[in-house]
Amino acid sequence: xxxxxxxxxxxxxxxxxxxxxxxxxxxxxxxxxxxxxxxxxxxxxxxxxxxxxxxxxxxxxxxxxxxxxxxxxxxxxxxxxxxxxxxxxxxxxxxxxxxxxxxxxxxxxxxxxxxxxxxxxxxxxxxxxxxxxxxxxxxxxxxxxxxxxxxxxxxxxxxxxxxxxxxxxxxxxxxxxxxxxxxxxxxxxxxxxxxxxxxxxxxxxxxxxxxxxxxxxxxxxxxxxxxxxxxxxxxxxxxxxxxxxxxxxxxxxxxxxxxxxxxxxxxxxxxxxxxxxxxxxxxxxxxxxxxxxxxxxxxxxxxxxxxxxxxxxxxxxxxxxxxxxxxxxxxxxxxxxxx
Ligand code: SAM
Numbered sequence: 001x002x003x004x005x006x007x008x009x010x011x012x013x014x015x016x017x018x019x020x021x022x023x024x025x026x027x028x029x030x031x032x033x034x035x036x037x038x039x040x041x042x043x044x045x046x047x048x049x050x051x052x053x054x055x056x057x058x059x060x061x062x063x064x065x066x067x068x069x070x071x072x073x074x075x076x077x078x079x080x081x082x083x084x085x086x087x088x089x090x091x092x093x094x095x096x097x098x099x100x101x102x103x104x105x106x107x108x109x110x111x112x113x114x115x116x117x118x119x120x121x122x123x124x125x126x127x128x129x130x131x132x133x134x135x136x137x138x139x140x141x142x143x144x145x146x147x148x149x150x151x152x153x154x155x156x157x158x159x160x161x162x163x164x165x166x167x168x169x170x171x172x173x174x175x176x177x178x179x180x181x182x183x184x185x186x187x188x189x190x191x192x193x194x195x196x197x198x199x200x201x202x203x204x205x206x207x208x209x210x211x212x213x214x215x216x217x218x219x220x221x222x223x224x225x226x227x228x229x230x231x232x233x234x235x236x237x238x239x240x241x242x243x244x245x246x247x248x249x250x251x252x253x254x255x256x257x258x259x260x261x262x263x264x265x266x267x268x269x270x271x272x273x274x275x276x277x278x279x280x281x282x283x284x285x286x287x288x289x290x291x292x293x294x295x296x297x298x299x300x301x302x303x304x305x306x307x308x309x310x311x312x313x314x315x316x317x318x319x320x321x322x323x324x325x326x327x328x329x330x331x332x333x334x335x336x337x338x339x
Contacts, residue, residue, distance in 0.1 A: 012062045015087045028137030030211035032062045042066040044203040045131050045167040052115045056106045056134030068095045076100045111158040121162035128162040135169040152197045152226045153236035163226040175202045175220025187287035189247040196231040198224040231291050234298045246286045255282035260316040274300045
């Protein structure tokens with residue numbers, strides 16, 4: 001099988017010089033110039049022959065070249081920084097018009113209509129031939145994956161095409177958290193939110209020194225395939241709330257964080273109820289809770305919310321804030337009296 005290859009091109013280093021693309025520290029730009037590494041990232045996405053790919057944050061285009069060389073049919077790139085557009089246009093010409101360039105922010109870009117309709121697959125089928133690949137700044141990749149996880153749960157955005165696969169980079173530690181098993185020190189809110197919706201694989205890590213300029217941390221490449229059947233069958237916001245509360249007090253026994261789901265006056269009774277309904281030992285630590293435990297807790301919390309329609313809107317942080325304002329008001333008025 002002969003795959004399409006790009007014609008000889010200036011190196012990425014030359015492109016950076018040619019277009020004066022100094023990395024912007026404020027935008028956390030770190031470039032990958034080693035084409036062996038960019039090829040390795042793209043190989044982890046799977047077989048891209050005739051695939052439709054969205055690359056997020058192409059920058060000077062190292063990963064972009066690897067995608068084009070992998071036999072992709074069509075490549076949509078979304079880049080925020082206008083300085084990279086001329087270099088990307090050059091790649092478009094070299095690939096005979098395969099690259100569609102969008103200058104914009106991936107956090108607001110709508111991907112639900114970005115690809116042809118014939119690519120859409122039913123959720124239960126194999127994943128569609130649509131892939132998302134990207135090496136984004138860490139401050140973008142984490143909020144972005146949370147947004148995409150919610151879209152997986154609702155089957156919206158890029159997931160209107162079916163179980164679109166993603167290959168993305170994260171800070172090494174974040175990649176470890178996403179794949180952390182029950183009982184592991186790295187187990188956090190992100191482990192549960194990722195693993196209840198996706199089959200997730202930490203493919204390999206790249207040392208910081210491979211990037212220009214060198215970031216302070218190493219980088220993990222993570223591959224996500226949305227699951228046909230999520231491991232928790234409840235709305236995303238409900239799962240997020242339970243998981244967030246449990247891990248709010250991550251070093252304490254799990255009943256402590258769980259109890260924050262309930263208003264003070266019902267706290268003891270409802271915490272006991274949720275633990276009994278979910279069959280969870282109150283003295284397990286959050287990191288020791290398995291996916292089955294979280295499934296039980298979310299289902300039990302859903303049952304309690306169905307019995308009391310005000311329960312879901314209860315937020316302990318809001319209650320704390322109100323208490324603080326109240327005590328501040330009292331202090332102010334007392335001080336007023338003294339004055
Ligand atoms: N992919 C290139 C590479 O591996 O060498 C560049 C990586 S650099 C870490 C991140 C790239 O994402 C930069 O080109 C930056 O301008 C772009 N970027 C940052 N925030 C973005 C956003 N919200 N939407 C789209 N692109 C963004």
